[in-house]
Amino acid sequence: MNKILKKAFFSSNVVYFEVEAPLIARSRKAGHFVLVKVGTHGERIPLTIAASDPVKGSISLVVQRVGVSSTKLCALNEGEYITDLVGPLGKATHIEQFGTVVCAGGGVGVAPLLPIVEAMKKAGNRVITILAARSKDLVILEEQMRANSDEVIVMTDDGTYGKKGIVTAGIEEVLLREHVDMCVTVGPAVMMKYVALLTKKYNVPTMASLNTIMVDGTGMCGACRVTVGGKTKFVCIDGPEFDAHQVDFDEMQMRLGSYKEIEREAMEHYLEETGSN
Amino acid sequence: MTENRATTRNIPWREQLRKSITNKERTAISRVHMHELDANYRNHNNEEVNMGLTLEEALTEAKRCLDCPNPTCMSGCPVSIDIPGFVKNIERNEILEAASILKQTSALPAVCGRVCPQEKQCEAACIYTQKLGKEAVAIGYLERFAADFERESGQASIPACAPNNGIKIAVVGSGPAGLSFAGDMAKRGYQVTVFEALHEIGGVLKYGIPEFRLPNDVIDVEIENIKKMGVEIITNCIVGKTITYEELKQEGYKGLFVASGAGLPRFMNISGENLIGVMSSNEYLTRINLMGASRDGDTPVLSGKNVAIIGGGNTAMDAVRTAKRLGANRAMIVYRRSEHEMPARIEEIKHAKEEGIEFLTLHNPIEYLGDERGHVTTMRLQKMELGEPDESGRRSPVEIPGAIDNIEVDTVIVSIGVSPNPLVPSSIQGLNVTKWGTLVVNDDLQTTIPAIYAGGDIVRGGATVILAMGDGRKAAAAMDEYLHSSNC
Ligand SMILES: Cc1cc2nc3c(=O)[nH]c(=O)nc-3n(C[C@H](O)[C@H](O)[C@H](O)COP(=O)(O)OP(=O)(O)OC[C@H]3O[C@@H](n4cnc5c(N)ncnc54)[C@H](O)[C@@H]3O)c2cc1C
Ligand SMILES: Cc1cc2nc3c(=O)[nH]c(=O)nc-3n(C[C@H](O)[C@H](O)[C@H](O)COP(=O)(O)OP(=O)(O)OC[C@H]3O[C@@H](n4cnc5c(N)ncnc54)[C@H](O)[C@@H]3O)c2cc1C
Ligand code: SF4
Ligand code: FES
Numbered sequence: 001m002n003k004i005l006k007k008a009f010f011s012s013n014v015v016y017f018e019v020e021a022p023l024i025a026r027s028r029k030a031g032h033f034v035l036v037k038v039g040t041h042g043e044r045i046p047l048t049i050a051a052s053d054p055v056k057g058s059i060s061l062v063v064q065r066v067g068v069s070s071t072k073l074c075a076l077n078e079g080e081y082i083t084d085l086v087g088p089l090g091k092a093t094h095i096e097q098f099g100t101v102v103c104a105g106g107g108v109g110v111a112p113l114l115p116i117v118e119a120m121k122k123a124g125n126r127v128i129t130i131l132a133a134r135s136k137d138l139v140i141l142e143e144q145m146r147a148n149s150d151e152v153i154v155m156t157d158d159g160t161y162g163k164k165g166i167v168t169a170g171i172e173e174v175l176l177r178e179h180v181d182m183c184v185t186v187g188p189a190v191m192m193k194y195v196a197l198l199t200k201k202y203n204v205p206t207m208a209s210l211n212t213i214m215v216d217g218t219g220m221c222g223a224c225r226v227t228v229g230g231k232t233k234f235v236c237i238d239g240p241e242f243d244a245h246q247v248d249f250d251e252m253q254m255r256l257g258s259y260k261e262i263e264r265e266a267m268e269h270y271l272e273e274t275g276s277n
Numbered sequence: 278m279t280e281n282r283a284t285t286r287n288i289p290w291r292e293q294l295r296k297s298i299t300n301k302e303r304t305a306i307s308r309v310h311m312h313e314l315d316a317n318y319r320n321h322n323n324e325e326v327n328m329g330l331t332l333e334e335a336l337t338e339a340k341r342c343l344d345c346p347n348p349t350c351m352s353g354c355p356v357s358i359d360i361p362g363f364v365k366n367i368e369r370n371e372i373l374e375a376a377s378i379l380k381q382t383s384a385l386p387a388v389c390g391r392v393c394p395q396e397k398q399c400e401a402a403c404i405y406t407q408k409l410g411k412e413a414v415a416i417g418y419l420e421r422f423a424a425d426f427e428r429e430s431g432q433a434s435i436p437a438c439a440p441n442n443g444i445k446i447a448v449v450g451s452g453p454a455g456l457s458f459a460g461d462m463a464k465r466g467y468q469v470t471v472f473e474a475l476h477e478i479g480g481v482l483k484y485g486i487p488e489f490r491l492p493n494d495v496i497d498v499e500i501e502n503i504k505k506m507g508v509e510i511i512t513n514c515i516v517g518k519t520i521t522y523e524e525l526k527q528e529g530y531k532g533l534f535v536a537s538g539a540g541l542p543r544f545m546n547i548s549g550e551n552l553i554g555v556m557s558s559n560e561y562l563t564r565i566n567l568m569g570a571s572r573d574g575d576t577p578v579l580s581g582k583n584v585a586i587i588g589g590g591n592t593a594m595d596a597v598r599t600a601k602r603l604g605a606n607r608a609m610i611v612y613r614r615s616e617h618e619m620p621a622r623i624e625e626i627k628h629a630k631e632e633g634i635e636f637l638t639l640h641n642p643i644e645y646l647g648d649e650r651g652h653v654t655t656m657r658l659q660k661m662e663l664g665e666p667d668e669s670g671r672r673s674p675v676e677i678p679g680a681i682d683n684i685e686v687d688t689v690i691v692s693i694g695v696s697p698n699p700l701v702p703s704s705i706q707g708l709n710v711t712k713w714g715t716l717v718v719n720d721d722l723q724t725t726i727p728a729i730y731a732g733g734d735i736v737r738g739g740a741t742v743i744l745a746m747g748d749g750r751k752a753a754a755a756m757d758e759y760l761h762s763s764n765c
Pocket of ligand 2: 485538
């Protein structure tokens with residue numbers, strides 16, 4: 001049981017939580033995640049640790065509402081408890097002073113990108129962050145990204161905000177303009193696939209943080225497996241970050257769809273039950 | 278120990294009991310049959326299949342035991358339970374006494390009575406099997422009977438604990454090894470904290486073995502008893518991640534027992550193994566048993582109409598019988614050797630067959646094919662035949678060239694074994710591991726770091742509940758001695 005100390009809305013679908021977790025606050029590093037379960041019968045979902053306060057004994061999570069479990073979590077209020085929370089899991093992000101780092105995030109990847117942007121900036125890199133969304137109202141965490149980046153480029157598919165185009169257009173603009181030492185990408189698998197193809201063309205080392213389906217998060221089940229460089233890897237223990245040029249994103253995308261039908265039905269059912277929308 | 282047993286064998290009530298019926302009469306009684314739920318009823322629900330013995334049946338079965346002067350059954354038991362001692366107490370209707378004898382050796386008799394491979398251990402060594410050519414005394418059923426009787430009587434005794442000696446001991450993992458170690462150390466007066474990575478206590482007993490074989494309340498009672506002895510259990514805490522060994526030492530822990538199990542699934546690395554619908558038995562069983570998928574949990578599980586389980590162990594049987602219960606039309610075991618070589622308990626194989634499970638023995642998957650969305654649709658099986666015996670003494674399967682079957686499937690569950698969890702070994706410097714990833718220990722189960730002991734599957738690889746439990750008890754005795762001699 002972990003107490004929610006603070007809750008804030010970053011947008012209607014993105015919630016910030018500060019949660020009591022003294023041991024994790026002490027041991028976590030950028031890139032680590034936790035597994036969170038709401039209710040006795042809840043699902044275990046992975047969430048990146050956005051920040052921590054070892055003195056206060058708390059960690060922060062930034063949660064985007066996409067399905068039943070994230071919605072249940074986002075419905076919790078200050079003073080309430082998260083039933084189960086375990087971590088820190090995964091390998092920490094490889095942070096060093098690379099020089100110029102492009103951090104490209106979209107969709108579900110924007111929240112997990114935030115701590116990486118922060119850590120890269122702290123390590124003395126020039127950080128250019130590229131945020132991609134379908135349209136203006138889906139752009140999230142812009143303010144937080146700006147606070148930790150030297151430059152933020154917002155890309156929208158429909159051009160309602162920032163520049164019109166997809167994330168790769170934003171990255172290519174930077175690559176054509178200046179030398180980039182490192183690229184980090186977090187987002188939907190298709191997006192990361194195209195980012196990887198692009199940066200490969202420009203020979204820029206690229207790290208992708210993979211958000212696969214997970215169950216235990218400790219290497220016990222293999223639900224999170226992906227193929228990297230022709231070998232099967234478990235994202236929860238070998239990752240979540242991998243060399244983007246080696247990841248089989250098509251397979252990852254396919255595997256993310258394993259429960260699509262069930263998830264959609266569960267969400268419809270949940271919305272009916274709670275009478276919300 | 279043996280001497281002690283010999284003297285108890287000679288106590289008057291036992292001598293009298295032996296004389297009350299002739300051996301001829303005893304051996305003329307036929308072995309009791311376990312009541313079971315009807316196969317067609319049980320194969321679509323989660324109720325426990327074995328219903329247990331009635332008191333009368335237990336009393337009669339106990340009469341079959343000859344109270345041998347040299348009880349070979351005990352040599353078949355990995356922890357040498359005083360088998361005639363508890364069985365004779367059942368015969369004279371002192372069931373609570375029988376339970377207490379069991380508990381002198383086994384920390385979890387209600388569990389072991391249900392899941393031990395008795396037909397390969399005590400019952401295989403019983404004189405009935407060895408010399409008389411008859412079915413063994415139903416030692417496992419009687420063990421379960423005594424333990425259940427005690428639990429249901431509400432008179433389960435909480436073992437007396439020595440006064441708190443203030444020495445803090447940490448345990449990694451709450452499976453049978455960790456729990457039995459914790460219980461024994463608490464009895465010796467230590468202040469024990471068990472750290473468990475998952476949100477549930479019990480290890481494989483909870484997340485692996487299904488309730489139709491081992492109901493959760495049976496385990497929960499044992500857990501409650503251990504808590505009543507003063508053991509603290511902290512869930513959602515991963516040693517090596519949430520808290521390190523160094524931090525535990527700083528917090529004053531003087532000893533650590535690693536019982537983190539062999540939780541890592543193995544795959545075959547064949548083509549199509551990452552298709553949707555192909556998963557490890559750990560994933561399948563965890564989603565269902567731990568997360569409540571298909572029942573009241575939010576966690577989904579893919580369990581289709583044509584389900585194949587690859588493997589022939591207990592885990593494979595649990596998975597295939599679960600698939601049937603979740604509505605599979607065809608639930609199949611695919612095993613590369615013959616049924617004779619299957620490592621699963623014989624009772625599980627029998628139950629599986631009764632429930633309508635198909636057995637494709639001497640078949641080995643070589644490839645999975647999927648549809649355009651990536652869902653598995655077909656498994657390609659290489660047919661095998663038995664060749665010469667290998668190092669393990671089992672006849673090894675060899676391919677029959679060109680003999681390949683294509684079978685339609687929508688779910689494939691890979692259950693070909695597990696490896697030790699590297700999390701703890703890799704997080705503590707100075708802990709040596711073998712090339713299989715198991716922890717190196719000496720005869721006392723002490724690792725290469727003196728204050729750290731280890732037992733159960735992390736030392737043995739995937740083994741059994743009774744061995745894990747035995748390790749827990751042995752390590753407790755050894756660590757106790759070590760801590761006394763090192764004077765802390
Ligand atoms: C290591 C790791 C770190 C993560 N960090 C964060 C974080 O900090 N903040 C955050 O909001 N989310 C994060 N995620 C993703 C988060 O775990 C999922 O969004 C969550 O599990 C969704 O659960 P749900 O029941 O709400 O939705 P579901 O019912 O599971 O899904 C609803 C819809 O979202 C889609 N979806 C679900 N998960 C993903 C995914 N991983 N990628 C793409 N699409 C998906 C599904 O296909 C479905 O259409 C992380 C994932 C991983 C593996
Ligand atoms: C499906 C299935 C069926 C089986 N059937 C039988 C049977 O019929 N008969 C039989 O005798 N045996 C059976 N077995 C084998 C038996 O269950 C195991 O041998 C036994 O459970 C091993 O006990 P253990 O205590 O060593 O480990 P486990 O029971 O595996 O427990 C280890 C615990 O440690 C936790 N852990 C791991 N790492 C950490 C960490 N870093 N920090 C904190 N906690 C951690 C794990 O989460 C787990 O709860 C079966 C196994 C399975 C999977
Ligand atoms: S060997 Fe068989 S008959 Fe003899 S004491 Fe053991 S259980 Fe009884
Ligand atoms: S989530 Fe189970 S192995 Fe990675």
